[in-house]
Amino acid sequence: MMDQNKYDAIIIGAGVGGLTVGSLLAKHGKKVLILEQNDRVGGRALSVAGEEITKRGAQWYKDILETQYTYVASSEPELEELVKSGMLNGYVLDVGYHALSMNGNAYLYDFVQQIDGIDGVKMNGSHYGTYYKGEFYMDLIGSQPVDPRYVEIAEREKIPFYKYYTTPYKLNDEQIDELEKVSLQQWGEEMGLTKNDILWNNLCSVSTLFSTINNPDDISIGDIFRFFKHAVSPKLEKGLCEYVGGFVSGGVMEWSKAVARKYQELGGELSLETRVREVVIENGRATGVIAENGSGEMKVYQAEAVVSNVPAQDSFKFMDKSHFPGDWAQKTETMYGYGSYVPYWGLNSLAMPEEHATRNYKNSCVLPKEEGFDYDVYICWSIQSALDPSVAPDGKYLYTAYLPLTESEAKNKVLVDKIVKRLPDFMEEIYPGFKKTIDWKLDLMCWKLEGVAKSVSQAGTQKVPVKSPHVEGLYFAGDTAKGYGVAMDCACTSGMICASEMLGVDFGVR
Structure with a gap:
């Protein structure tokens, strides 16, 4: 037997x-x-319904967060009151920011095909953009056309902007292996891509989106190139690259x-x-x-x-x-891994255009490195419920974002307090009236969003x-x-x- x-x-x-x-x-x-x-x-791809938090209590929520290298840095109102009040009911909160690359059509798609598909998963795709010096720009990746202002700058200043996207397809795997040890900053300087701050800011923000690392001197260009060649390229041929990212319905x-x-x-x-x-x-x-x-x-x-x-x-x-x-x-x-400040905020209305609410936006500097950080702190923010209404009650909205931090920064109370205090003001500067739309705030700090940076x-x-x-x-x-x-x-x-x-x-x- x-x-x-x-x-x-x-x-x-x-x-x-x-x-x-x-x-x-x-x-x-x-x-x-x-x-x-x-x-x-x-694992770290975890979701919790607000009703469950209300039923099981604040300590239970903190305990389950801890199993995934995450803690509550602050909340408004205080966590115990927030939980007991039932204000989280109707919301679904992930542990960490989890927009799936290419709306789930990158390597996750390849795996799912190997096991003959999965049932019950609905994706909600989104385009991405970059906010820089008071202007909104559209990213190249996905079905959306490249922002014409990028094209105009690249042509006028003779900057090979597209090399970032085309180079991977000319490389073999051994060359990509070697480029794993080359930083975005080094490669960008060698290619002449750092000459214009608007174009370079876009490429840096896209690279941080892929790597969860703020510092371009630490981002591996080879890792990004491998993703482009083996995950993106085959899907372009299949027409599966409409979106840069997307959220799973229900968390x-x-x-x-x-x-x-x-x-x-x-x-x-x-x-x-x-x-x-x-x-x-x-x-x-x-x-x-x-x-x-x-x-x-x-x-x-x-x-x-x-x-x-x-x-x-x-x-x-x-x-x-x-x-x-x-x-x-x-x-x-x-x-070493890489952490992140991951805010979840309940909103009672939108202080931004609908077009912005259904798009994910990036910015390369919420707080500068001069405030004590390893590098300028980046952000990618979303109104998750504008894409997936199931994660917020009717008439309410769920704001989510991620702001990469090193592991030590994510555990440093002084730096954590600075970034938590700064974010509402940052959003208010972009969208006047934003702070008045906030019903509640839950500021999570994950010190290992990426297990290995x-x-x-x-x-x-x-x-x-x-x-x-x-x-x-x-x-x-x-x-x-x-x-x-x-x-x-x-x-x-x-x-x-x-x-x-x-x-x-x-x-x-x-």
Whole structure:
């Protein structure tokens, strides 16, 4: 009789990467178990309904945020009052800013095709623009035409503006690998793209949108080029590049829930509220895990392979470090992520044109680096409910945004207070009367929005390999392992690469 607790693969964490690996393995006939510490799937791609927060309380909300490297920096009114008043009812709040690249048609699309589709996910696409020196400009990416003012400047000053978008298609993968170590700033200067501040500001803001890094000296141009060549280019040919980004109806977790349903339809097993306490490693090989369920019961699960989908920096919380070379362990533990200030504000009306409400806008400087930050703090803001009405009550609106911060900045109370205080004034300067439309404010601070920053020293192929070089049967997935793309795409591609290694099957991402 088959041992019910023995699996071909056990996956730690039901985030995007874990669900990707699990679904692909299950589709290829493997017996798979995913263990998730929370009571829901999604990892950092998490959503919470306002009614649930009201019912379960402020402390419960803070606890679930903490599992995803996030805390409440401030709120108006105070969090306890905000929750008890029921003011959040009717809203759906993601944990972190989660607009999906290309409206879900980048690498997420490739993965979904591999598992023959998912049901119950509706996307709401959006175009993007840039706000700079009091002017609104339209971005090139997507079906919208390039802003004619960019064209006029580029032609007049003979600046090769389009090189940013056309260069990737002339490169092979080895050349892109090398460019992972080259910064946006260095490449831009070499190409003559930094000569005009309006054009350069646009390219920097687009690059921060992709990388979640403020400083152009730290943004990997190779990581961006790989995304353009392998995620964008094939979709242009298929007519799937209408939008730069988009929101999942009902919150980003609806995508993860749909994948989890498909995973279970394919025969995969999922155990929620189960925390892995130890990865069992014997004679240099991972043989299973010891996990604790919600009742406090400890259980041993055996497996031919173990996949860790938690941030790799946290690996040694449940793996004995002595199984790994000291320098490798140190490098893994010291990989740095990138955080973000993520405001969620309830509005009673719009202080902006409808056209602006249905578009996502970027600006490269809400606060300058002279205020104590590593670099000028960027923003991308959205009226999420103008695109997806299901995330706000009738007659109300949900404002969301993300302002990238380094991990240390996201934990620095002085800097956090500065940016939280500044943002309402910033929006008021653009849209007079904006502050009067705010019913409530919830200011979240995520110190690991990106598990590993896509920087010149860490991007793409420089991350932790998906197959452990030191322990047999041990694999890594998620956005801290080798993978490419924007946000959730990064976790998804690492999952596809991981499954390829485990199965010997080409899923189209190397």
